[in-house]
Amino acid sequence: MQDVSEQLIRNDLVDILCKLASLEAQQIRSEDRLREDLGLDCLQSMELLSRLCDRYPIHIEVEDIVDVQTVGDVVKLLFEVVSSGGKQ
Amino acid sequence: MTYREHIQARLSMIRMLEASGLQTYSREVSSGCGPTMVVEGKECINFISNSYLGFSIHPKVKEAASRAIAAYGVGMGGSPLACGTTSIHLKLAERIAANYGVEAAMLFPSGYQALAGSIQALAGRGDLVLVDARVHRSVIDGCMLSGAKMRSFVHNDTEDLDQLVQSTSKEKGHRMVVVESVYSMDGDIAPLTRITPICRPTGITIMIDEAHSLGILGKHGKGLLEHFDTPTGADIVCGTLSKFAGAVGGFAAAELDVIRALKHYSSPFVFSASIPPAIVAAAYASFELLESEPEWHALLWENVRTMLDRLASLGFDTGKSETPVIPIMIRDTEKVLRMNRRLLDLGIYASPVVHPAVPHKTARLRLGVMATHTRAHLDRALNTFAAVGREFELIP
Numbered sequence: 001m002q003d004v005s006e007q008l009i010r011n012d013l014v015d016i017l018c019k020l021a022s023l024e025a026q027q028i029r030s031e032d033r034l035r036e037d038l039g040l041d042c043l044q045s046m047e048l049l050s051r052l053c054d055r056y057p058i059h060i061e062v063e064d065i066v067d068v069q070t071v072g073d074v075v076k077l078l079f080e081v082v083s084s085g086g087k088q
Numbered sequence: 089m090t091y092r093e094h095i096q097a098r099l100s101m102i103r104m105l106e107a108s109g110l111q112t113y114s115r116e117v118s119s120g121c122g123p124t125m126v127v128e129g130k131e132c133i134n135f136i137s138n139s140y141l142g143f144s145i146h147p148k149v150k151e152a153a154s155r156a157i158a159a160y161g162v163g164m165g166g167s168p169l170a171c172g173t174t175s176i177h178l179k180l181a182e183r184i185a186a187n188y189g190v191e192a193a194m195l196f197p198s199g200y201q202a203l204a205g206s207i208q209a210l211a212g213r214g215d216l217v218l219v220d221a222r223v224h225r226s227v228i229d230g231c232m233l234s235g236a237k238m239r240s241f242v243h244n245d246t247e248d249l250d251q252l253v254q255s256t257s258k259e260k261g262h263r264m265v266v267v268e269s270v271y272s273m274d275g276d277i278a279p280l281t282r283i284t285p286i287c288r289p290t291g292i293t294i295m296i297d298e299a300h301s302l303g304i305l306g307k308h309g310k311g312l313l314e315h316f317d318t319p320t321g322a323d324i325v326c327g328t329l330s331k332f333a334g335a336v337g338g339f340a341a342a343e344l345d346v347i348r349a350l351k352h353y354s355s356p357f358v359f360s361a362s363i364p365p366a367i368v369a370a371a372y373a374s375f376e377l378l379e380s381e382p383e384w385h386a387l388l389w390e391n392v393r394t395m396l397d398r399l400a401s402l403g404f405d406t407g408k409s410e411t412p413v414i415p416i417m418i419r420d421t422e423k424v425l426r427m428n429r430r431l432l433d434l435g436i437y438a439s440p441v442v443h444p445a446v447p448h449k450t451a452r453l454r455l456g457v458m459a460t461h462t463r464a465h466l467d468r469a470l471n472t473f474a475a476v477g478r479e480f481e482l483i484p
Binding site: 019020021039046047050 | 221238248
């Protein structure tokens with residue numbers, strides 16, 4: 001799991017966001033806020049978390065993502081979790 | 089955050105809306121729910137209600153309700169498990185079961201409670217509920233009450249559902265898929281004939297919400313199963329009596345064992361007073377009207393076709409609607425609110441729908457077409473939509 005790069009995580013995240021929120025990859029920037037800029041609602045945010053946990057063998061609690069606001073924040077958190085062995 | 093701070097945080101957005109003068113929610117209505125309504129003293133054409141067939145003010149429905157009041161009074165003073173199950177409650181439940189060709193049905197005080205209460209009782213910790221991303225809030229609340237895990241698939245995207253079903257195949261508990269027959273803000277229809285082949289081989293339970301389709305879809309208005317001619321396409325059918333019957337209340341229909349379980353484990357059913365007899369009688373009369381006066385169903389669809397065709401020819405985007413629920417896509421929250429305010433001033437009462445009720449940047453006006461709208465109502469409304477649409481640079 002240590003070999004997973006931030007870029008790979010970002011690509012996967014963008015892929016899921018495109019599907020869930022009907023967006024084009026080029027529309028998504030690191031500084032975009034999930035709710036305000038990309039328009040994710042609660043259900044989509046929960047599904048985003050579930051799909052990331054499906055893709056990587058990790059476990060993240062909903063409480064851990066309360067402060068996560070932007071695409072960049074998600075990538076950073078995910079990279080930290082993956083690098084530390086899968087658990088926050 | 090203190091209690092006061094919590095309240096103030098909730099009020100900040102509401103205050104902003106009120107200060108703008110664009111807030112049109114909860115206006116005072118002083119007439120029945122007909123094709124026109126008196127809103128704050130002014131007669132408007134009604135495009136805001138879900139009483140698509142207009143039965144809430146039909147003389148036979150009102151007469152049935154009056155007779156029930158004369159026989160039973162205004163309430164039964166108890167839950168359905170106590171003294172709240174009268175002969176007419178049983179008769180209506182039988183009628184609903186017959187409509188769907190299943191063994192049994194039961195009544196809930198509202199459609200919200202029917203959905204939330206059925207999921208709460210039929211799923212539990214360790215189970216998984218797969219929901220369309222645009223299901224009603226009652227489905228989400230039902231999942232939370234049940235303790236089951238919830239996952240969502242992209243709206244009406246059966247490929248995404250299929251992938252979700254495959255990726256969750258190792259779940260230990262049972263799985264359930266929940267979809268709305270007609271989506272309340274989009275007016276599009278769940279692709280049930282593509283959903284069942286995904287669910288049936290893996291034993292996934294299918295629940296459909298018939299809130300906006302009972303009385304509407306199908307040759308005789310029997311709903312989604314009749315529309316697709318797939319009588320066994322769903323395991324549990326929930327719905328409401330507030331749309332087609334123009335009353336209030338909800339129901340669940342399924343095989344007898346499921347209904348027996350629900351009657352003892354669904355908290356919203358067990359811990360609520362039963363629907364008043366007058367409402368039950370009104371709903372039953374609405375079912376009778378569907379059969380005895382099929383012209384209302386035909387008129388509704390004639391009006392739906394007229395509205396969809398003429399809105400499109402004016403240049404409006406009505407999304408994927410193919411039912412009496414017609415969105416006029418505007419995609420700008422402030423413009424929707426301003427346009428709705430203008431329409432109300434011109435005698436058109438519609439519903440502005442903005443995020444988070446609908447996805448980001450898909451703000452819209454939502455129209456509910458009625459069977460009782462006359463050609464004159466539709467002509468006047470369409471002329472007004474055209475004028476306001478041009479004023480707001482939505483159409484050429």
